[in-house]
Amino acid sequence: MTTIVIAEINNGSIQETTKELISAAHSIEGNPVLIIPCSNASTADGASNFEGVSQVIAAKSDVFGTYDASAWADALDSVMPQGTIVAAASQQSKDLAARIAAKRNLSVVQDVVSIENGEFTSPIYSGKAMQTVRCNGDAVITVRANIFNPVSSGGSNSVQVVDTSGNVATAVREMIERASKRLDVSEANIIISGGRGMGDPSNFSHLEQIADVIGAAVGASRAAVDTWDEIPHSMQVGQTGKTVNPNLYIAVGISGAIQHLAGMRSSKYIVAINKDADAPIFQHADYGIVATWEETLPVLKAAFQSMMA
């Protein structure tokens, strides 16, 4: 059986999670063919030292400049061999995976967190249960970040460039400048989120200061987003916000409602800061601090500053 990995690309560069996708493909079978969607073949250079791939193909097309679901699916389909396809479980790649699966009349299994003996497991009901499935034949699989061990970069691959194209069905009229220049929660490996317990939106500046020290994005609970106009929905983590999977999630003044957990419970490490020792968030925290944020955040900031110095 052939496996194919679609590299995760952001702003013309290959994302680290691609190395995790290769290792996920190993748990299915053998070394995968790595496909790199790019508008400039030099993007693929980043993969020349990835270990554990049988072949690296740079799928080169103008359509890969901006995301258009149907054009990307067309262009990738025409360069990929038949087989089981592995992509990242990012918002965009889940969309693409569904398109490609439909194009090949295959089924798609999203958000895979474990692959064992040909069985794929994903969270369902917002992580309240897990579902394990078996695919009879080829399928398209998306894999969550920060779960599989990335392959090393001691390899040496030659990159084959293949020109491709697709029919574009959408047109970007304008990009919308983000209100803040901060990292988006969906892109961050560390997130510090505030909830209603922050008391006032201006107090989010304490979270931002810590975020700046450790390179984190700032997120929020729905109560914070709904209560304060200053906190945009783009920051919301949870059932009706973003699903995130960072290495570290720091929840500050967040109670840990089931719908908030839905968006962050699969984070690798969770730190909770809450003045209520009975807050449900503590049941999911690796490190829980029972204290107000007012007394905790200055200490945390100073500790991070001296560590990062």
Next chain:
Amino acid sequence: MVNIAVLVKQVPDTNAKIVVQGGTRVDLSSVKMVMSPYDEYAIENALLHKEALGGIVTAITVGDGSAEKILKDAKAIGVDELIRVDVTQDMDSNALQHVLVEAIQSVGAEVVYCGKSAADTGAGSTGPGIAQRLGWASVSNITDIEFSSKLCVIAPMGGSSAKIDVSMPAVISCDKGNVKVRKANVKGIMAAKKATVQVLSANCPSSTIEIIRHSMPPSKPAGKSFQGGDSANEVARLLREEANIL
């Protein structure tokens, strides 16, 4: 006159406790079922589309008779026509999309709205999947929309967001965004009581993805608990030395 379809799905209430029965399957028998939250945004956008350009909105769901309740809920909010595709077995994404495409074609819809993902699977495969099968444009996770001869939506794009023109026909999957969903009024609730659901039989291909089991999420080992703000020093140290982060 635009022929608009909106896809809705019945899922457990997001507050519901989920239990795995007999160690293999989730037991939903005593769980309250509701319309998946994002589908409410899909309905709202479909109704806004109708109000802007004139048209008819048909809500479509796939499932057994119990799924008709959410169709009635959709009617109460303002949807015109209701369709249930009668299927009782497990379906993988391929099978589900196949039956939905048949239903959309039978309605003759030119634009389809759906939620960005269903609250049960969280997959988000249906919108882009049916768009591909229909050969239509699609944009997923939209947070805002404007209606003219072309659709213009706002959707995430590379860590930021963009205003995107979409050619019709199209499938639009809806995130929460800036729209406020309307609530059913008395007139709507009366109309829903009298509404009839058109039931379609499905020509359902067999699934290639087989559900082996459901299980509870692996329980995390109990975390470490600290008292007082000064313990943040210790937590920062553990993040580096024990968790290898930072």
